[in-house]
Amino acid sequence: MEITPLGDSALLIRVAENFDDAPEGALNKVLATKRALEVAQIPGVIELASAYTTVALFCDPVRAVNAGAPVENVFGWFEQRIRKALSEMKEIQPDRIEASLVEIPVCYETEFAFDLEDVARHAGVHCKEVVDLHCGAEYRVHCLGFTPGFPFLGGLPRKLATPRRDAPRKEIPAGSVAIGGKQTGIYPLKSPGGWNVIGRTPLQLFDLQKNPPALLRVGDRVRFRSITREEFERSTS
Amino acid sequence: MNATAVRAGFLTTVQDLGRTGFRELGVSLGGALDPHALRVANLLAGNEESAAGLEITFGGLRLRFAHDRIVVWGGGNFDAQIGSTSSPAGHPALVRAGEEFSIGSPKGGCRAWLAISGGIDVPAVLGSRSGDLRGGFGGVKGRPVRDGEEFPIGENPPRTEVLSKKLRTVRIARWKPPHDWSSTAQRLPVLRYVDGADSDRFVESALQLFNQEAFFVSQDSDRMGIRLDGPPLERSRDVDLLSEAVAPGTVQVPPSGKPILLLNDCQTIGGYPKIAHVINVDLPIAAQLCPGDRVRFSKVSITDAHALLLERERNLEQFRRGLESHFS
Numbered sequence: 001m002e003i004t005p006l007g008d009s010a011l012l013i014r015v016a017e018n019f020d021d022a023p024e025g026a027l028n029k030v031l032a033t034k035r036a037l038e039v040a041q042i043p044g045v046i047e048l049a050s051a052y053t054t055v056a057l058f059c060d061p062v063r064a065v066n067a068g069a070p071v072e073n074v075f076g077w078f079e080q081r082i083r084k085a086l087s088e089m090k091e092i093q094p095d096r097i098e099a100s101l102v103e104i105p106v107c108y109e110t111e112f113a114f115d116l117e118d119v120a121r122h123a124g125v126h127c128k129e130v131v132d133l134h135c136g137a138e139y140r141v142h143c144l145g146f147t148p149g150f151p152f153l154g155g156l157p158r159k160l161a162t163p164r165r166d167a168p169r170k171e172i173p174a175g176s177v178a179i180g181g182k183q184t185g186i187y188p189l190k191s192p193g194g195w196n197v198i199g200r201t202p203l204q205l206f207d208l209q210k211n212p213p214a215l216l217r218v219g220d221r222v223r224f225r226s227i228t229r230e231e232f233e234r235s236t237s
Numbered sequence: 238m239n240a241t242a243v244r245a246g247f248l249t250t251v252q253d254l255g256r257t258g259f260r261e262l263g264v265s266l267g268g269a270l271d272p273h274a275l276r277v278a279n280l281l282a283g284n285e286e287s288a289a290g291l292e293i294t295f296g297g298l299r300l301r302f303a304h305d306r307i308v309v310w311g312g313g314n315f316d317a318q319i320g321s322t323s324s325p326a327g328h329p330a331l332v333r334a335g336e337e338f339s340i341g342s343p344k345g346g347c348r349a350w351l352a353i354s355g356g357i358d359v360p361a362v363l364g365s366r367s368g369d370l371r372g373g374f375g376g377v378k379g380r381p382v383r384d385g386e387e388f389p390i391g392e393n394p395p396r397t398e399v400l401s402k403k404l405r406t407v408r409i410a411r412w413k414p415p416h417d418w419s420s421t422a423q424r425l426p427v428l429r430y431v432d433g434a435d436s437d438r439f440v441e442s443a444l445q446l447f448n449q450e451a452f453f454v455s456q457d458s459d460r461m462g463i464r465l466d467g468p469p470l471e472r473s474r475d476v477d478l479l480s481e482a483v484a485p486g487t488v489q490v491p492p493s494g495k496p497i498l499l500l501n502d503c504q505t506i507g508g509y510p511k512i513a514h515v516i517n518v519d520l521p522i523a524a525q526l527c528p529g530d531r532v533r534f535s536k537v538s539i540t541d542a543h544a545l546l547l548e549r550e551r552n553l554e555q556f557r558r559g560l561e562s563h564f565s
Contacts, residue, residue: 004434005431005432005434005514005539006434006482006483006484006487006511006514007431007484007486007487007514007515007516007517008431008486008514008516008517008539008542008543008546009484009517010482010484012434012481012482019479046257046258047257047258047260047261048261049260049261049482049505049506050261051479051480051481051482051506052479052480052481053479053481054479054481054482056260056481056482056484058257058260058484061543061546061547062546062547062550065543065547071540071543071544071547072540072543072544073540074539074543075539143480143506144261144262144263145263145480145504145505145506146263146504146506147263147371147372147504148259148262148263148264148265148369148372149262149263150263152480189372189373191371206262206372208362208363208374212262213259213262213264213363214262214263217261217262218261
């Protein structure tokens, strides 16, 4: 495990060497690391943010010094505490990581699925098979970012992997479900984007009225369920 | 209790010290691009240092007050007035009900922060009043202030009332903070940085170029980041990384070789290799960079960066204590 400064007020903890060979393993390590650091309550830590194989620890060096860190070695002081917290962490078995399963209803009809045909052509299958494959898999949230609440989901059937569009769209509607390379994701807000849009969910992925505001969290399991145009309308009205 | 933006200017947003605790969900830090200038202005106005103020980009703001307020501004090189009286940077000034505070176009730098006694009282969203323009929340309805818009100002803190009485006749205080705390634009800006988390992904000559050459700020720069033109910085491996955390101050290099210095509204994650991180105490200098400006980078150690940060905090603490006499 490597701990690297990310500027003077954050440290990047790289917990797994490899992602592609064992994405679930990397995710579970990340979750376990995060939990151990939360429990450790290291003084001066502002927040933790994970993504794929890393956990970033954002800190206030001034608060750390006030808590006893030496000015000339603030990061050494943090690193020592991070390593201690992680060595005390019990090996967590992947099946013991609690992860909620969230079902996302998606309408894959043409008016919402701008790039479904492109994805089908690239995979060499019919559109219907793209939908079946997309709904047949179970995904996990490896990271939230790009815009608030945007989930990067791993577990896309290999066949559906489609390169990002050459020219990104200026505006992708909120709720759009899309494929970018080996990942699938959902645009929580209207925003520009380069992924291939294959459908739309009526669910709100990021809702400031809710606590937490994001529907999905890193580690969650996700499944998609195909719904009709009518069901979509009913859910949004 | 309101203030009215008679003219909103080029880009005026509500900002405080930013939104923490939600990066994991993809929510940007946001907040004043020069948090130090906002903290200083708030303290001078009798506010908590974290109160929300206005970030004014390229000036052009005219603000009318419905009640007496102490206002303090700092940042780039601007001319500001209360009515027709000049209101210099860093000096607490009394604005009477019905009067206007106005700030012209910058003669150096591009941004100013205005603290108003009582603070801007828009609702806090996810713990901050800062406007997140990309997310469309916080600040004034998640967007920049518009011409003619009214927004709420909090009650004057009791300590401000004391200062208001003292300024009833002179209007503008004679005292101010250290010059470079309220006037932050530099003619030959140099940003100090520490090694990037991915320095090993660049060829040696790229690391040298970054530390020696001048870079120019491109048009395509905003609160998310400053795009720089200069000698291309060659990466030793032509693959992007798996996305991982980035932060304000991170300098990332896309395949074009042209670096991007991230600022407060940057995304929470990025996949371009990070060649450097501008140190915390120099981000206020970055906040004044305008398109066309020339900037250089100079490497320091992390220990130096921390020593500078601690020194700045000690000085601010001393300054805070020194201010007490004006509020009692």
